């Protein structure tokens with residue numbers, strides 16, 4: 001296919017065909033060597049502006065560069081399309097497709113690993129939160145234990161005071177008995193006299 005082939009000439013290939021944007025939504029497997037407008041000499045589109053140069057990664061045209069209107073994917077797209085490179089051989093296409101798929105597979109695995117990393121990080125944070133909760137609970141428990149110990153000391157003190165009071169009451173009872181006996185003796189003696 002010559003460089004003069006136009007968009008209308010390749011439109012029969014449809015989605016996933018010759019036009020680079022048509023493959024299944026995955027990014028370019030290799031970074032662009034230059035930006036879409038950083039090439040020379042300039043190719044002008046029908047709007048008279050410099051056309052963007054992209055690389056197709058479709059199954060039909062892997063690795064083939066093409067020019068496209070800068071305003072493509074907007075309402076004022078002039079529809080300009082032009083291949084920059086000759087179509088490569090079937091063998092080369094198969095090799096490029098295999099390499100493209102290998103890179104896509106690797107990036108998919110990379111993405112999966114990233115997702116697993118994020119899950120792991122979230123779990124680690126969860127564990128940290130639980131650890132803090134347990135630490136708080138242990139501190140609360142220690143405080144309660146100290147409170148109980150203080151209360152036990154108060155109880156022991158009160159018990160000791162109660163014992164002292166009981167001793168006083170016992171002594172008072174003995175004294176009363178003694179007084180009563182003395183009075184009885186005095187009364188008996190008075191009666192005899």
Ligand SMILES: [Zn+2]
Nearest residue numbers: 045047069078
């Ligand atoms: Zn244009």
